[in-house]
Structure formats: structure tokens, C-alpha cells
Amino acid sequence: MKTKKLNIAFFGSSLVSAYWNGAATYYRGIVRALHGLGHSVTFYEPDAYDRQKNRDMPDPDWAKVVVYEATPEAAHQCLEKAAQADIIVKASGVGVFDELLEREVLRFQNDDTLVVFWDVDAPATLDRVHQNPEDQFLQLIPNYDMVLTYGGGQPVIEAYEALGAKKCVPIYNALDTSTHYPVAPEARFACDLAFLGNRLPDREARVEEFFLNPAAATPAKTFMLGGSGWSDKPMSANINYIGHVYTNDHNAFNCTPKAVLNISRESMARYGFSPATRVFEAAGAGACIITDFWEGIDFFFEPDQEILVAKSGAEVAAIIADLSEEKAKAIGKAAYNKVLSAHTYNHRAAQLEQLLYTKIKAEKEALA
Template identity: 55%
Template sequence: MKICFFGSSLVSSYWNGAATYYRGMLKEIAALGHEITFFEPDAFERQAHRDIEDPTYARVSVYPASQDGWQRSLAEASRSADLLIKASGVGVFDRELEIAIAQARPAAIRIYWDVDAPATLDAIENDPHHHLRDAIPRYDMVLTYGGGDPVASAYCKVGARGCAPLYNALDPETHFPVAPSARFACDLGLLANRLPDRESRVDDFFLDAARHLPAQQFVLGGSGWNTKQTPPNVRKLGHVGTGDHNAFFGSCLATLNVNRNSMAKYGFSPPTRVFEAIGAGACLITDEWQGIDCFLEPDREVLVAVDGAEVAEHLRTLDGGRGRVIAERARARVLAHHTYAQRARQFNQLLEGMSARIEAAE
């Protein structure tokens, strides 16, 4: 099947946390025999901060971040695609693309793939005139990278013909243990861009833990934190490219995951960093969210905290030996049950079911 995918960026993770999800999913979808073209805008300096060259599993088409740019790309895609996919959060002309793809030629299957479903659903709920209220029922299916039954039910309420999660996962060829680096050495590391609905939770879980443990070292990686006031035992790195992620995760006594507000609210939304960090051999501490036990066993494969004080308490009692045991158990679980190869097979099954449903309706 010829798949044309409109997303933020496949080749750059700069202000683009979904990049590794796209790479893992599309690499394995292509391995099942699909032909993929990924359309991304030349926006937010992402092309100047590429992490990878154009991959072998997809043709990358970079279009100008303009009205003419997206229209020409969509016209090209519509001429050849068997499947048109619009991901959320492209960053420019999202509304226009979402409406246009929903109205594209009926010969192509149309999927809306939401990589930030909790935030999208909150926006729809708070705006009775939101454009997706009309667009979503026109798509053949909604896919999300998390959210479980709460997100699927919410999407069906706004008219989705079907909604299924394809959770984040691990690409073991990309994220794996490497030698630790002195550049990233610390007691607790956090890799996350500074975003409005995440910042207060970073304050509560990461910076508060650093205040509780002034003698221990904390490292904060990600864009946007340079102007943030932090305790003296917090070292800020700025953007950390994907080529350094394995070393980052493998150089800390523990790595912290902090969900954004909307994802914590809906639950069942483990971010990409959970699987990537574990794949790289990290001992993971995470903020508490509903559904975590569907992916990892608390206290045995992951440490769970309700606030910064509990994060600090985990660190007080954690040593390298116990951290390695937790990390090894988690990695074994993820390799067995949460790889992108498994997610791609699920995608194929959903696609086959959707195609059969469309043919039956014709």
C-alpha cells in the first residue's frame, strides 16, 4: 500500500518529541511491505537541526511552510496515495491540512493519527466550534499513541468511526545500552522540552526533588530551559540530539519520566521516553498515572512517585546494584511486549479490518 504521511518531522527531533515514535513505527510498517512518503514542513529550524539523514524506509518530502507549500504537497500525495495520514501537531497549517485531508478523494483511506490525543480532546471539549468536530467523522479511523479506553471513548463521542491506540514502543536497534558518559553523569536525569502543560509538573517532580537532595546531582536535558531558575545542583544541557539519548539514559543512576498535564489526566499514555530510556538500560522513576501497571510492574520494573518528595525518597534508597536489577527487569519486559515491530503488526491488522469495513459499505 502507498502511504502518504503528513507529520512534524521524521528527520529532526528539534522541538519535536514525536520524531522517534514516527521513526520506530514507520520503519516497521515499511518492513511489512508498505511504501511510505513522509511530508514535513520546513519550519522551526528543524531542517537545520537534523538528527538523521533521509531514512531508507521512507521518502522524505520537505515542503515550504506556506499555503502553497502544503497545498502542492497534498495534491501530490492525493494523486498516488492508497492511504493518507494526517498526524496532529505538524506545527504549521494543521487546521487547513486536517480539513483538506478529511475531504480528500474517497478512493484513499484517511486516518487521523493523534500523537497528543489528551491535549487535542481537551481543545475540542473547550471549543464548541472546533474544526475537528466536523473533520473527525470524515476520517476512516483515528489512531493515537496512547490514552487507552478513555481516549478511544472520547473520540467516539465526537464522531470517530473507530479509534485505537498504537502505543509508544522500543526500537532495539536504535535504543540500547552503551558506555556511560561523564557529560551526562548524575543521580537523576530528565530529558524533556519545556512546554506550558509540562513545566509545573517538572517543578513538582524534578526540581522539588533536587531541593530535597542538595548534595546529589541532577541533569536536565531539552530545549527551552535556559531561562528557567533552578537549584544549584541542577545542570542544564539544552537540546540533546537523538544520537546522544542512549548515553544520556545510561549515565544516570536513575532517569525520570514526567507526563504532561493532559496525559497524566487521561492516563494510559506512556511517552516515547519511557521505552527509549528502558531500552538504553535506565532505571526509571515515573510520575504516577493510571494504567502504568499495564506496561511495567511498579517497584519491580519501575519506581512510581506521586510528588518530588517521593522521587527524592526513591533516590535516597537507590544504589547502583538495585538500579541495575530494576533496569534489567524492565528491559526484558519491554523487549518481550513493547517493540515497534509488534505495534506495526497491530497497525496492519487495523488496516485490514478498516479496508474490509470500507469495501462492505460500498
């Protein structure tokens, strides 16, 4: 089949600001890699939650960014502009007018335009609709040409298909080698263990278990906490809370500590196969990663060789107590080699491209 380059309209939270927007680096990696394959992406994002006041990048040359006012009228105007695209993507968690967008994008579905729902937080979405049979999205799921997810593996695929999805495919997050890579360490980020994550209800108890408690239990070790929302959280004196960490500091934040910690949100851990974007970013910087346990870790990294796994806060404390600089560097190097060989956004974009072309071909054959 002769394949044309695709024109993709993408409705998401934000491409240019990571402020209260954990999906930003995921969007950037996917969109940049699609551009590298020759496809065109227009990213529509609302001016909401002070994200535009806290941008951490200018408009890129690998996507067209359209920032619209947070009004229904502006959202409808963007939908009309997106109507000529080959693919229209509605991502979850835009933050404003999600129900409107979920419903209205389907008006533009036709023989020449595929409409895709891209769920960047499938566990939360699935929990929501299972708890509320009146949720509008339940009726919409079977209408989308496909559902893509940020992760979740077979449990999420089966859950979406049980709700009527025509097709559900995880496009796992990955490493963007143009933005995350080894750099020289910086003294301001020096510590034994660092964790970066915004304070969220679905994460807080696990942060207490896997980070705050181990810090309190090992007063001779130094810890660093980055992310928004933790300023009034009680924590031991050996934790240095530094607030929001802009993406241009992520490499140094990952490279400098002896180890960095990944803590899954509760729902992500429950479904499994949902490595946080920061796992790949840290691996791309050559960091030694300690992660809480979740099903599917070995699908991405080999435990004890490329990543360290803790099933409790006590295990985090034990790992930190015994972790030498030599072992940390060896694990970080192994993780770096693995992520470059199998888990970059170029790998993910190639998977997505093939998926879309296959779907387009099937649609055309059905019409023939």
C-alpha cells in the same frame, strides 16, 4: 484475504528532526517498522521552526521524505501528490497549516483511499475542542475512516467516539531497537537522576514538583536536566542543565545516570495510559526509570520490579535517597527484558497493519 503492501502518505511535523518535535522518535519507530513489513511511506513535513537546520538524521532509506515550504501553495501541491496513496494520514501538531491539512486530506477519501487522523497529543486535542465548540476539527472527526492515537487508553477512545469518530484505536509508542539500546556510560552524563524534556506549559509545574523540588531538597545528590527552553529557569546548584540533547546522545544519557526520570505532561497524566516515548527508549537502554504516577502504568511495566513510581516530589527524593546501584541495575534489566518482549515498534506496526487490513476488507465488503 490476499493482502497487498500499502502505499501510505503521512503528513506530520518532522521525521528527520527532533528539534522542538517530541513526536520524531515515535514517527521514526512506526514508519521504520511499517517499511520492515513491506509497506511504503512518504512523509510530508514543512520547513518550519528551524527543524531542518537542526536535523539529527539524513533522509532514511526506509521512507521517502518530502520537505515542503511553509506556504499554503506548497501544502496543496503535496496533497495532490498524496492523492494516489492507499492510506493518507494527517497527524496532529504539524505546526503549520494544521486546519488546512485536516480539512483538505478528506477531499481525497474514496473507495480506494482511506484517510486517517493520527493524534499524537490526544489529551490536548480533546481539551481544545471541548473548550471551543466552533473548532473546525469537531465537524471533521466523524468523516475520518478512523482516528489513531499515541495513547490515552479507554478514556480517549470513549471521548473520541462521543465526538462521532467511526473508530478510535491507540497505537502506543514503543522501543525502536535499531536506535535505542544499551551503550557504554559516558562521564559527561554521570549523575544520580536525569530528566530529559522540553519546557512546555503543560509540563512545567510537574517538572518543578517532580524534579526541581527534589533536587533542591537533596543537595548531596547530583541531577541533570536536558531539553530546550530551561536556560532562564531558576534551579538549585546541584542541577547540571545541558540544553537540547540530540537523539544520537540519548542512549548514553539514559545508560549513564543511576536513574532517569519520566514526567508526564499534565493532560497526559490526567487521561492516563500515555507513557512517553522516552519511557520505552530509556527501558531499551536498560535504564532504571522513576516515573510520576498515571493510570495504566502497570499495563506496560510492573511497578517496583520494572519501574519505580512516585506520586509526589517528596517520593522522588525518598527513592533517590535509598536507591542503590545494585537495585537500579536490576530494575533497568527487568525493564529492558519487558520492552523487548512486548513493546517494540515491530509489535505496534503489526497491530496497525492488521487494523488497516481489517478496515480495507470491511470497506470492500460494504461495496460488494
